[in-house]
Each structure stands twice: as structure tokens, then as C-alpha cells.
Amino acid sequence: MLVEGPVEVVLEDGSTVRSDRFTVALCTCRRSRTYPWCDTSHRRRSRR
Amino acid sequence: MPDRIPGPETSPEGELPGARGELSQGVLDALRGPTGGPAPQPREARDADPFGDDLQLALYLCYELHYRGFRGIDAAWEWDPGLLGLRAALERRFLEALRERTAGHLDVHDALDELLVEPVDGTGVSYFLKDEGQLWQLREYAAQRSLYHLKEADPHAWVIPRLRGRAKAAFVAVEFDEFGGGRAERVHARLFADLMADLGLDTTYGRYVDAASAEMLAVVNLMSLLGLHRAHRGALVGHFATVEVTSSPGSRRLAEAMRRTGAGPAAEHFYAEHVTADAVHEQIVRRDVIGGLLADEPSLAPDIAFGIAATTWLEDRLGDRLLAAWRSGSTSLRAQL
Ligand code: FES
Ligand SMILES: [Fe+2]
Numbered sequence: 001m002l003v004e005g006p007v008e009v010v011l012e013d014g015s016t017v018r019s020d021r022f023t024v025a026l027c028t029c030r031r032s033r034t035y036p037w038c039d040t041s042h043r044r045r046s047r048r
Numbered sequence: 049m050p051d052r053i054p055g056p057e058t059s060p061e062g063e064l065p066g067a068r069g070e071l072s073q074g075v076l077d078a079l080r081g082p083t084g085g086p087a088p089q090p091r092e093a094r095d096a097d098p099f100g101d102d103l104q105l106a107l108y109l110c111y112e113l114h115y116r117g118f119r120g121i122d123a124a125w126e127w128d129p130g131l132l133g134l135r136a137a138l139e140r141r142f143l144e145a146l147r148e149r150t151a152g153h154l155d156v157h158d159a160l161d162e163l164l165v166e167p168v169d170g171t172g173v174s175y176f177l178k179d180e181g182q183l184w185q186l187r188e189y190a191a192q193r194s195l196y197h198l199k200e201a202d203p204h205a206w207v208i209p210r211l212r213g214r215a216k217a218a219f220v221a222v223e224f225d226e227f228g229g230g231r232a233e234r235v236h237a238r239l240f241a242d243l244m245a246d247l248g249l250d251t252t253y254g255r256y257v258d259a260a261s262a263e264m265l266a267v268v269n270l271m272s273l274l275g276l277h278r279a280h281r282g283a284l285v286g287h288f289a290t291v292e293v294t295s296s297p298g299s300r301r302l303a304e305a306m307r308r309t310g311a312g313p314a315a316e317h318f319y320a321e322h323v324t325a326d327a328v329h330e331q332i333v334r335r336d337v338i339g340g341l342l343a344d345e346p347s348l349a350p351d352i353a354f355g356i357a358a359t360t361w362l363e364d365r366l367g368d369r370l371l372a373a374w375r376s377g378s379t380s381l382r383a384q385l
């Protein structure tokens with residue numbers, strides 16, 4: 001999900017993270033290793 | 049350790065590299081003389097290996113005049129008709145060969161969909177470096193890649209006047225991020241120089257051209273070629289999309305490689321930054337740059353697909369070259385670091 005930056009996100013533990021990128025991709029799949037930012041972990045994976 | 053911040057005393061220009069054959073020797077000889085002097089004739093490009101060291105370096109020299117030029121070389125060479133004539137012949141040879149290698153490629157959406165699938169058993173360079181890369185291989189990788197990353201996003205800036213509306217606005221937004229979002233210390237080229245310093249490499253512009261293999265020159269030459277020609281604006285956008293779409297997962301693996309080998313915080317940061325930045329960039333590029341351009345100029349679809357196919361082909365070829373060298377325990381470079 002793309003949102004316009006800068007953004008501040010309050011995480012479940014109450015802490016706040018911030019990004020001042022012009023647009024920010026928020027992770028909605030919960031798989032990101034850089035949560036709450038998307039890191040493309042949502043991509044379909046396949047055996048070649 | 050070299051300076052992290054290239055001060056005003058470092059030249060904006062690079063040094064001329066050494067020749068790799070008759071064509072590149074001819075270009076070097078010409079550049080050392082006054083403009084209008086004899087450059088190799090276009091017909092001399094006819095039989096050259098389109099992907100070989102000599103042609104690729106000759107082309108690289110012609111293109112570098114449009115970026116930062118060479119120390120002590122007249123800047124007017126950039127628009128010398130004789131040299132431009134040779135450049136056109138070199139480009140034709142390179143492009144024809146690329147079209148041949150990528151014939152029968154998919155349409156834009158199929159090509160992008162293919163890039164968006166992550167293999168669970170990938171075998172490219174970033175996988176190798178993540179799993180078993182050693183510091184010397186990371187240094188070689190950075191030295192090779194420095195030919196692009198020290199001018200990261202520059203080749204793409206040329207397409208801006210050739211786009212309009214949604215495609216242009218989105219393209220410029222991504223480029224703004226590549227150029228640091230208004231902060232010199234965040235310019236991606238600068239972040240790469242910091243990575244190089246962590247790896248004990250010389251951050252001087254053009255320092256590793258002599259060391260870089262023909263496969264690396266070809267990767268950079270493709271960007272310059274597509275960027276400099278309005279006729280190839282569709283392919284440039286396809287190229288750009290390919291880089292952005294594939295960057296995030298690859299950067300994650302490279303960041304892990306840097307961490308595992310203890311390369312240093314700046315080395316790790318360059319790739320970590322690209323994990324999140326390019327997760328954003330790829331969405332914007334697909335939706336608004338490609339989507340906008342296709343809405344504006346639907347006839348460019350095959351060119352966009354060609355840009356994707358050519359980039360993938362050249363990147364795979366570079367990856368094969370690096371892995372072949374490293375798997376046999378030898379260097380991927382033409383000159384020692
Ligand atoms: S949406 Fe979760 S990683 Fe992209
Ligand atoms: Fe970048």
C-alpha cells in the first residue's frame with residue numbers, strides 16, 4: 001500500500017517509526033522483514 | 049583509506065583508461081588530439097565483436113564525454129561530428145546484436161510479471177554472495193558495479209524531457225529519491241562511494257574502468273544508449289523498471305552478504321536502503337511510469353518490452369561471467385585492485 005510521505009507509524013508495542021521518503025510502501029501482508037515498510041516479501045515465489 | 053567525501057581538490061573528470069584493441073585505441077588517440085582530428089571510421093566497427101572489450105570500451109569512451117568527461121580532454125569532443133559518426137556505428141552493432149539475442153520476447157505485462165516472481169531456488173550473483181561470498185569477491189563486485197553506481201540514476205535523467213504527464217511526474221519523483229531527496233549526503237552515488245570506502249576501495253570517479261570486464265561495460269553502455277536517444281525512450285523506461293523491480297530482493301541478499309563478512313556499516317546501508325526504497329520505486333514505476341507512458345504512447349509497448357529483455361540478458365551475462373570466475377577461484381577483473 002502506497003502512502004504519501006513523510007509518515008509516522010505507531011507500532012503495536014507503542015513505539016513510533018518514521019520515514020520521510022516522498023512516498024512510502026506500507027506492508028499489509030505482514031511478511032516484511034523491515035515491517036512496517038514493504039520489502040517485497042509479499043511476492044509470489046516459485047520453483048523454476 | 050581514501051577520503052569519504054571527495055573534496056573540491058578531486059577532479060570532476062575521470063582519467064582516460066587504457067585501450068583494449070584497435071577501435072578503443074583509435075578513440076583514445078583522437079581524444080588526446082584537438083577536436084575535428086581523425087577518429088576511427090564508422091566502417092571499422094563493422095566486424096568488431098558487438099559484446100567484446102574493444103567495441104564496448106570504444107562506446108564507453110564516447111558516452112563518458114556526455115557525463116563527466118576525462119581530465120585534460122577537450123569537452124567539445126562530446127559533439128564532434130566525426131566521433132558521433134563512429135558512435136552511431138558502434139551503437140548499431142550493439143543494438144542489432146541485442147535485438148538478435150532477445151528476439152521473441154514477451155509483451156510488457158508478461159515480462160514484468162516474470163520479474164515479479166521470486167524463485168525459491170535462485171542461483172544468481174546475489175545468492176552466491178549472500179551464501180558464500182568472501183570479502184575479496186564483494187570488493188570485486190563493488191569495483192565492477194562502481195562504473196554505474198558512481199553515476200547512479202544519471203543515465204536515466206536524460207529521458208525526462210521525453211516524457212509527459214503522469215509518467216514524467218512519477219519518473220522524476222523516483223529520480224528525486226535516487227538523488228538524495230534534496231540532501232547531498234543521501235545521493236545514492238554518494239552512498240555507494242561510502243560503501244566503497246568501507247571496502248577499502250578508491251572512490252575516485254572512473255578509477256575502476258580498466259579493471260571492469262566487457263560485460264560490465266555493456267550493462268552501463270545500454271543505459272547510456274537508451275538514455276541519449278529519444279527514439280529509445282520506451283526501452284529506457286523498460287530498462288529502468290527492470291532495475292527497480294529486481295533491486296529490492298537482490299539488495300536484501302547483498303546487505304546480508306555485507307553484514308556476514310563484516311564489510312562495514314556504510315556497505316550494509318547502501319543495500320539496506322535499496323531494499324525499502326526500491327520496494328516503493330518498483331510500484332510507482334509499474335503503475336505510473338509504465339502505465340502512464342503506455343496510456344500516452346501505446347505504440348511504445350514493444351520498445352518497453354525490449355528494454356526489459358535487453359537489460360535482463362546483459363545482467364544475466366554479467367552474472368555468469370562473475371560466477372564463472374569466482375567458482376574457479378579466479379578474479380573477475382582485468383586488473384588488480
Ligand atoms: S506488503 Fe508485505 S512485504 Fe510488501
Ligand atoms: Fe538507487
Ligand SMILES: [Fe+2]
Nearest residue numbers: 292325326329
Ligand atoms: Fe531505485
